[in-house]
Amino acid sequence: MTLPQRQTMSHSATPRFRPVVGHAVPASIVRLIIAVVIVGLSFAVIGWQLPLALALLLSLGTLVFPKTPAAWLLAGLLAVSALGGFGEAPGWKFFVVLAGAHALHVFGMTLGWLPVGGPVQLRILGRILRTFLIIQVPAQIVALIVLTLVAGKSVASALTSPQLALIAGVGFVLLVVVSVLSIARERPGG
Amino acid sequence: MSESPAARRPAIGDSDESTGEFRWLPSPGLVFGLLAGVLIAGAGLLFSRPQLVLIAAPILVSVVWALARRPRTDAKVGVRTTVGGRAQADFVEYRVAFDVPAETDAVVVRLYERGRDRSELVVDAATAADLAGQVAIVHSGPQEILRVDYLLVGPEASATIAPARGPRSSRVIPPRIVPLRRLPLPFRMFGLSGGHDSARPGDGGEFRDIHQFVPGDRLRRIDWRVTARHANTPGDLYVRRSFSTADATVLVVMDSRDEVAELVTNRPAGGLKYDGPTSLDVAREAASSIASGYINSGDRVGFRDLAGSTRMIPPGGGTAQLHRVLSTIARTKPVGAPQRRLRPPVIPAGTIVYVLSTFLDNEAGRMAELWRVAGHRVVIVDTLQPTTMDRLRREQQTALRIVQLEREARILALGSLDVDVIRWHSAGDQSPEMQLSTRSRMARRPR
Numbered sequence: 001m002t003l004p005q006r007q008t009m010s011h012s013a014t015p016r017f018r019p020v021v022g023h024a025v026p027a028s029i030v031r032l033i034i035a036v037v038i039v040g041l042s043f044a045v046i047g048w049q050l051p052l053a054l055a056l057l058l059s060l061g062t063l064v065f066p067k068t069p070a071a072w073l074l075a076g077l078l079a080v081s082a083l084g085g086f087g088e089a090p091g092w093k094f095f096v097v098l099a100g101a102h103a104l105h106v107f108g109m110t111l112g113w114l115p116v117g118g119p120v121q122l123r124i125l126g127r128i129l130r131t132f133l134i135i136q137v138p139a140q141i142v143a144l145i146v147l148t149l150v151a152g153k154s155v156a157s158a159l160t161s162p163q164l165a166l167i168a169g170v171g172f173v174l175l176v177v178v179s180v181l182s183i184a185r186e187r188p189g190g
Numbered sequence: 191m192s193e194s195p196a197a198r199r200p201a202i203g204d205s206d207e208s209t210g211e212f213r214w215l216p217s218p219g220l221v222f223g224l225l226a227g228v229l230i231a232g233a234g235l236l237f238s239r240p241q242l243v244l245i246a247a248p249i250l251v252s253v254v255w256a257l258a259r260r261p262r263t264d265a266k267v268g269v270r271t272t273v274g275g276r277a278q279a280d281f282v283e284y285r286v287a288f289d290v291p292a293e294t295d296a297v298v299v300r301l302y303e304r305g306r307d308r309s310e311l312v313v314d315a316a317t318a319a320d321l322a323g324q325v326a327i328v329h330s331g332p333q334e335i336l337r338v339d340y341l342l343v344g345p346e347a348s349a350t351i352a353p354a355r356g357p358r359s360s361r362v363i364p365p366r367i368v369p370l371r372r373l374p375l376p377f378r379m380f381g382l383s384g385g386h387d388s389a390r391p392g393d394g395g396e397f398r399d400i401h402q403f404v405p406g407d408r409l410r411r412i413d414w415r416v417t418a419r420h421a422n423t424p425g426d427l428y429v430r431r432s433f434s435t436a437d438a439t440v441l442v443v444m445d446s447r448d449e450v451a452e453l454v455t456n457r458p459a460g461g462l463k464y465d466g467p468t469s470l471d472v473a474r475e476a477a478s479s480i481a482s483g484y485i486n487s488g489d490r491v492g493f494r495d496l497a498g499s500t501r502m503i504p505p506g507g508g509t510a511q512l513h514r515v516l517s518t519i520a521r522t523k524p525v526g527a528p529q530r531r532l533r534p535p536v537i538p539a540g541t542i543v544y545v546l547s548t549f550l551d552n553e554a555g556r557m558a559e560l561w562r563v564a565g566h567r568v569v570i571v572d573t574l575q576p577t578t579m580d581r582l583r584r585e586q587q588t589a590l591r592i593v594q595l596e597r598e599a600r601i602l603a604l605g606s607l608d609v610d611v612i613r614w615h616s617a618g619d620q621s622p623e624m625q626l627s628t629r630s631r632m633a634r635r636p637r
Contacts, residue, residue, distance in 0.1 A: 018323050021311055022317065071222070072249075075230070075245075076230055079230050079241075082245075094244075101246075105252055112217060112218070112350075113341060116310075135248050135251050135255070139251070142244070
């Protein structure tokens with residue numbers, strides 16, 4: 001059972017006792033965090049260049065009209081912006097966009113049903129974050145392996161070594177196994 | 191002093207339920223994600239950019255994962271709200287219990303308290319199985335306490351159901367009852383028993399006179415001392431005579447044609463947004479208090495609503511009558527366009543009539559005047575709250591002043607006809623109890 005908690009209405013003096021939902025965070029804060037992440041991502045990847053205006057417009061679209069494909073268009077824009085020239089080794093921006101594009105997909109899926117106000121149980125946000133990490137961490141490791149193998153003279157190769165690549169590979173296999181087991185356990189009736 | 195707030199709460203455990211079967215609607219994000227992933231990866235392959243393929247990979251994996259976990263069958267949802275129970279003063283507890291499918295990741299609950307205060311929360315299925323809160327009770331009468339709308343979110347937000355309406359819980363909130371000890375009585379009382387002295391000879395009342403015994407007098411009424419002192423001839427007997435007792439007949443006439451709040455700007459129809467008491471709250475409280483006061487004193491009380499003849503209770507006494515009258519008063523609500531009466535309802539002779547109204551139009555005053563002219567004692571109870579002129583433009587303020595002056599003129603005109611005027615919203619020395627107590631000490635004979 002959850003006990004009621006006293007809150008005060010902004011437009012009236014009548015106190016209210018809404019249901020308490022345990023550890024929760026206001027939906028407005030979640031939206032604010034998402035906005036900061038999206039805008040920060042746009043600035044970090046694009047910088048002060050012309051496409052930034054388009055990125056900010058798409059960011060606004062993602063937040064205000066979450067049922068439009070604005071989040072995925074922004075992911076595409078960031079992916080292209082992080083490419084750099086041919087033969088140029090991918091830098092840190094690539095890894096940021098790798099996570100950022102995935103995060104935009106998750107934000108787009110979440111903002112569609114997230115209310116504007118009211119508390120959101122942390123448990124629900126934790127579940128979303130866990131799924132994100134289960135996919136994203138292996139993705140980062142695979143990206144590192146691929147770039148180490150494919151682009152030997154890349155920045156990535158400067159950051160890594162064959163030993164590190166081996167460790168990353170083993171980690172990747174373990175993560176895949178954990179992910180598959182997790183899916184099998186959580187699947188209804190599974 | 192007023193009645194305990196506990197008495198204002200509806201019965202414990204009254205519950206409302208709604209069930210439904212809903213289709214899971216795939217999230218448009220899945221399509222957008224799939225398209226974005228394929229396009230980014232395709233561009234990577236087309237332009238020999240493996241980075242793009244790598245960026246698209248987690249998006250595509252997310253989409254595939256969500257598709258794999260999406261619900262396959264329709265969602266059967268049951269929602270049960272229970273209103274009533276022990277709470278703090280002037281609050282009613284409620285519980286909402288959701289029965290949702292196992293594959294539900296999140297339940298977006300939208301609660302409308304008192305039909306207007308909206309709050310949203312996002313919880314998991316386990317928490318949604320038992321949500322408890324409280325609603326502040328501001329107004330009396332029939333009202334919506336709680337409405338629940340909801341939305342279910344499937345695993346990984348792969349699907350949602352369309353926003354659904356849950357149960358609506360409406361209850362009748364009884365008004366406060368102010369204990370009234372001394373109440374005015376009718377000019378004449380016709381009952382044969384009761385708690386008040388009558389002007390007619392009979393049993394049970396105060397001493398009236400000593401009179402010579404006549405056939406029909408009871409033997410136990412013979413006063414032997416007086417007989418011994420005054421008897422002139424053998425056989426002369428003297429009896430002590432007393433007044434009989436009587437009960438008062440009271441008619442409470444409530445004008446439920448409109449409901450007016452303190453804020454003038456809040457008066458148009460379409461739901462009150464103001465939390466202060468309205469004229470109908472005051473009228474319900476006044477009517478319930480007056481009816482309780484008289485019936486508890488052994489008098490007979492009837493009820494009429496000026497808005498129509500459907501809510502009419504003939505005068506009667508006793509606990510059952512009190513419950514009937516209080517229940518009818520609690521259920522009164524504003525009526526849109528009532529018909530104009532040609533003549534006042536016929537009421538028993540020697541009735542004291544209470545007319546509870548805002549007197550914003552002539553109708554209630556006209557009825558009161560006709561009853562007074564017919565010889566009844568009439569008490570009018572002004573139920574209009576003091577009005578504020580906040581947020582009014584100059585022309586609106588002028589219009590309001592004109593309406594107020596017309597209203598005061600109506601009340602003054604009734605006062606000049608020997609109609610007692612009670613302002614229910616006054617406090618302190620001029621509280622309703624004090625005003626009624628003062629009227630109760632006044633002569634019962636018409637002036």
